[in-house]
Amino acid sequence: MTRPVVAFTSRYGSTRRYATALGSRLGTPAVELADLATASDADPLIVLAPVYATRILGRRRIIRAIRSAPGRAALVVVALSPADDPGRGNLAARLINASGRAVTTFHLRGDFDPARLTRLDRTLMAALRRQLRRTPDTPAARMLLPGEPLHFVDETSLDPVVAWAHRDTMVEE
Known part of the structure; x- marks a missing residue:
């Protein structure tokens, strides 16, 4: 069955x-x-x-x-x-x-809750945010740069x- x-x-x-x-x-x-x-x-x-x-x-x-x-x-x-x-x-x-x-x-x-990220993921997210700061008007930047839960x-x-x-x-x- x-x-x-x-x-x-x-x-x-x-x-x-x-x-x-x-x-x-x-x-x-x-x-x-x-x-x-x-x-x-x-x-x-x-x-x-x-x-x-x-x-x-x-x-x-x-x-x-x-x-x-x-x-x-x-x-x-x-x-x-x-x-x-x-x-x-x-x-x-x-x-x-x-x-x-x-x-x-x-x-x-x-x-997405930045407070729940593991140490490795926080490190990766910091690198991503550095990249996103170069293009702050993109949808990903507007969403992730503030660092708030989504x-x-x-x-x-x-x-x-x-x-x-x-x-x-x-x-x-």
Whole structure:
């Protein structure tokens, strides 16, 4: 018997919040991708992952999970940048190509709280801010230079993911 599986990897919590909300809406617990042994009974499989330092976090595990799922699979990419940022699509496309499967993608915005950064991430952020000061009128500079928390998590943005997950079950009923 197949069932929806919601798996995620998260660095600072935005992706976990989305995964927990999505699991609740689909009637299944959200599970850490590292704890997912196999997705062999998943239909659909929905993997949520953040963009971290210009990469999608958990790439190898995501590919393994997608390859092991027998049914439909979706990748939900969470990042601070706007959902229509072309860089996100390129990252997702490369990951999906590596999986060798057809995968539906969704893009959501995450939160950013400078106070929660690790020491290494604070160092990287300081370097990024130095670069952004050269172009203070760019959207990234206006967003990150003030150093304030940014709140973009919006659980209603999961509606298309929920609709996609229910697509086949609604046809059968």
